[in-house]
Amino acid sequence: MKKFLLFIAVASTLMILGACNSSDNQQNNELGEQYQIKFSAETINPKPNKRxxxxxxxxxxxxxxxxxADEFMRGAKEVGAQVEKIFLGDYDIKFYTEPDAAPGEPIQWxxxxxxxxxxxxxxxxxxxxxxxVYFMNINGQMKALIDRTFSRFMEIKDKEFFYITACADPLESTAMRAIDGFRGFVMCLPxxxxxxxxxxxxxxxxxxxxxxxxxTQAYELGKKI
Ligand SMILES: Cc1cc2nc3c(=O)[nH]c(=O)nc-3n(C[C@H](O)[C@H](O)[C@H](O)COP(=O)(O)O)c2cc1C
Incomplete structure (x- = not known):
């Protein structure tokens, strides 16, 4: 049993490292076809009442x-989506910590x-x-949640993603720092x-x-879900 648990731990670590390898991503950015995220302005999942x-x-x-986010929601609702907005500040999200479960015991998150x-x-x-954008990245609230998806992140699959960010700098290159932060998560998903x-x-x-x-951009994007 111990050997089996060790195997699972090593296999999942290797899988994450493989999916998240940053130098690969840089290459993937350049090579395009190996990049882990597909890009599509149009939906790849046309269906009514999207969640x-x-x-x-x-x-x-x-x-x-x-x-x-509210403007995006307004647009998405207009085209019939079932939209839920989570304002993270309303919720309790602790940092990821390594669960210390004994072999055979369920993991206590x-x-x-x-x-x-x-x-x-x-x-x-x-x-x-x-x-x-907080210090050239996504903020800690978002990152804390992302890390906590660890228990089920491989089930966050086949999703379509939109990103919203804002920054004080008048430079798109600064906003792209947050986009890169989102992408670091998204490229690890199936x-x-x-x-x-x-x-x-x-x-x-x-x-x-x-x-x-x-x-206007956010509203129009919401209508395109
Ligand atoms: C802790 C902190 C760090 C920030 N870091 C940056 C930064 O690196 N670059 C930048 O252009 N703006 C930075 N800002 C400004 C915010 O990105 C900007 O005010 C943004 O509009 C805030 O969005 P919000 O109103 O949704 O919170 C920072 C603000 C805070 C509070």
Missing amino acids: VLIISASPRKAGNTDLL PQDDAQMITNKMVDADVIVLASP NPTERGMVMAIGMGRKGGVKGSQFM
Whole structure:
């Protein structure tokens, strides 16, 4: 039994390292065809009443990314999707810690909301990841949730993804840092498709995104689910 558990642990570690190898990703970016994420502006899963899960990670309710998430939701609802938005700040999500289960014992994950949100990710057709740029990456709230999907991440398969980010810099290259953060997660999942993104640049002030072209972009993107 011990040998079997050791084998599972080694195999899953190798699998993750293989899927997430960053130098490979750089190559994949260049080579295209080996890249783990498919790209499609149009849906690859046309069906009515799609289940859309929006994960809004900013601590600022009605902040820039949260407002963009709402606009995306408005568009998606208009075309008949079943949309649920999770504002991460409303939930308790502990950091990933290594479960210390004895052989044969069930793994005890922390008792918080991460499992419930992960289950919703498994059930969704479309997942929208929304995070501000924090120090040239996604924020800690989003990353903490991503790490906690570890118990079921291989079941988050065949999903379509949209990304929403905002940053103070007026540079798309800064916003791309968060997009790369989202992609680091998404490329580790089975058969993901990236559908589109909103990068609201030059948005330092809370609510600065109101009335901007980025709100229209988010709404229009929501209608394309
Ligand atoms: C901790 C922290 C780190 C930040 N780091 C960056 C950064 O590296 N680059 C940048 O352009 N903006 C940075 N910002 C600004 C936010 O990305 C920007 O204000 C964004 O619009 C916030 O989105 P929100 O309203 O959805 O929270 C940072 C803000 C905070 C609070």
